[in-house]
Amino acid sequence: MFRPRPDSSAPTIIVEVEGSNIRVPVGASAAAAVLAAGLGSIRDTPVGQVGRAPYCMMGICFDCLAEIDGVPNRQSCMVTARPGMRIRRQHGARLVDPTASTTDDPP
Amino acid sequence: MRRFDAIVIGGGLVGTAIGYGLARAGLAVALVDEGDIAYRASRGNFGLVWVQSKGLGAPHYQRWTRRSAQEWPALAAELGASSGIALGLEQQGGLQLCLGYDEMSRRRTMMQQMHREAGNFGFEYRMIHRAELAGMLPGLGPAVTGASWTPYDGHVNSLALFHALHRAFAGSGGTYLPNCTITEAHAAPGDFRIDAGPQTLAAPKIVLAAGLGNAGLAPLFGLNAPVRPQRGQILVTERTTYRWPVPLGSIRQTPEGTILLGSSEEDVGFDTGQRPDIMQRIAQRAVLSFPWLAELQIVRAWAALRVMPPDGLPIYDESEAYPGAFTANCHSGVTLAGAHANVFAPMVAAGALDPMMAPFSARRFDVPAAA
Numbered sequence: 001m002f003r004p005r006p007d008s009s010a011p012t013i014i015v016e017v018e019g020s021n022i023r024v025p026v027g028a029s030a031a032a033a034v035l036a037a038g039l040g041s042i043r044d045t046p047v048g049q050v051g052r053a054p055y056c057m058m059g060i061c062f063d064c065l066a067e068i069d070g071v072p073n074r075q076s077c078m079v080t081a082r083p084g085m086r087i088r089r090q091h092g093a094r095l096v097d098p099t100a101s102t103t104d105d106p107p
Numbered sequence: 108m109r110r111f112d113a114i115v116i117g118g119g120l121v122g123t124a125i126g127y128g129l130a131r132a133g134l135a136v137a138l139v140d141e142g143d144i145a146y147r148a149s150r151g152n153f154g155l156v157w158v159q160s161k162g163l164g165a166p167h168y169q170r171w172t173r174r175s176a177q178e179w180p181a182l183a184a185e186l187g188a189s190s191g192i193a194l195g196l197e198q199q200g201g202l203q204l205c206l207g208y209d210e211m212s213r214r215r216t217m218m219q220q221m222h223r224e225a226g227n228f229g230f231e232y233r234m235i236h237r238a239e240l241a242g243m244l245p246g247l248g249p250a251v252t253g254a255s256w257t258p259y260d261g262h263v264n265s266l267a268l269f270h271a272l273h274r275a276f277a278g279s280g281g282t283y284l285p286n287c288t289i290t291e292a293h294a295a296p297g298d299f300r301i302d303a304g305p306q307t308l309a310a311p312k313i314v315l316a317a318g319l320g321n322a323g324l325a326p327l328f329g330l331n332a333p334v335r336p337q338r339g340q341i342l343v344t345e346r347t348t349y350r351w352p353v354p355l356g357s358i359r360q361t362p363e364g365t366i367l368l369g370s371s372e373e374d375v376g377f378d379t380g381q382r383p384d385i386m387q388r389i390a391q392r393a394v395l396s397f398p399w400l401a402e403l404q405i406v407r408a409w410a411a412l413r414v415m416p417p418d419g420l421p422i423y424d425e426s427e428a429y430p431g432a433f434t435a436n437c438h439s440g441v442t443l444a445g446a447h448a449n450v451f452a453p454m455v456a457a458g459a460l461d462p463m464m465a466p467f468s469a470r471r472f473d474v475p476a477a478a
Contacts (some may be wrong), residue, residue: 073345093346093364098246
């Protein structure tokens with residue numbers, strides 16, 4: 001659905017989006033890479049488990065949340081793509097296990 | 108000129124709860140609202156239905172807050188049914204965390220006094236020590252020494268409450284008039300007239316529930332509402348799969364998984380800006396309480412202005428000069444929604460405040476200060 005402008009001559013880098021190598025211009029956002037990958041969605045909502053894809057591209061709508069280099073729930077439109085960046089689907093809310101953190105002895 | 112049985116000034120949580128209570132009682136009510144330019148505490152609050160820290164040294168306020176908490180389940184069920192909006196009310200008790208031994212000992216002293224002042228009314232609470240607390244709240248930070256607990260506390264989706272109250276008000280035949288700033292007011296006993304924009308409204312009863320706007324409005328009706336703004340800031344995290352078992356005084360999680368972090372108190376006038384050092388202090392205390400919170404992303408943050416009377420206690424009053432004029436002022440529009448809709452509004456409908464409301468009168472500020 002999305003293609004780079006034909007007149008674009010910017011240098012490019014390669015990122016990984018859900019297992020595929022995607023070429024994007026230097027300076028593009030991770031969300032642009034998601035769109036370039038042609039995915040119908042990059043996250044499932046926590047409450048209704050409905051698919052969402054990048055929409056506003058300016059940090060407002062939170063529909064572009066993705067796991068980027070292992071960090072969940074990042075707004076991919078606010079993250080500049082870097083060579084080799086791994087962009088993965090965000091499934092619902094962030095997985096949290098409070099018992100996994102180390103709790104020291106009381107003071 | 109449009110005639111009503113009652114005019115309520117202020118379309119926030121306080122005014123809408125009272126307006127709903129009046130409309131439900133069969134009165135023709137006009138709810139006059141300034142609109143979205145208002146300092147809207149109703150859109151900035153934390154969403155607690157909170158009892159355990161309210162009314163130290165003021166047993167009437169403790170009882171009022173408890174009464175409201177008791178009214179909450181019925182109000183939530185009624186609003187849910189009439190508006191179709193789920194409020195997400197949970198009232199299984201709440202915890203106030205203590206960091207360090209001094210906080211724990213001060214908290215214990217405070218809860219003992221609350222219990223003493225409750226008298227025959229009773230006040231159930233427990234001081235929970237760290238070892239037991241760690242079993243209730245996984246991932247507790249080393250600085251936490253314990254917590255106080257009461258069964259009366261809870262939380263709710265306060266935006267859903269706001270929406271539901273407006274729907275229920277309209278559903279009960281109430282007339283909502285947004286974008287109205289009062290330009291002129293005429294008061295006579297049992298006969299009130301206000302100019303709000305192009306229209307003139309008249310009613311034998313009027314309730315001032317305009318939040319910080321009450322300070323300027325009250326004198327026009329022979330009332331006194333010396334409220335001032337107190338700023339509070341809130342941080343909001345991304346949604347998590349972890350389900351917090353119980354709300355805390357300054358940390359709560361919505362049913363959708365979002366975690367809200369508070370709280371702060373600043374005296375900065377009508378300034379709704381945010382300050383990094385305050386946000387940092389809120390985050391630091393949250394992370395000292397639960398170190399695992401440090402990894403979460405903050406996705407939203409805001410500031411809002413509490414409506415604060417000089418002594419921090421609500422002001423409810425009726426005008427001696429102009430019977431039929433009432434005022435309601437508080438910084439707990441969520442917690443007190445049950446009392447406003449189910450207890451205060453029926454008093455207004457009946458024409459006079461119950462004697463139990465006397466300690467809330469602004470006449471308490473008339474005592475001359477000792478030299």
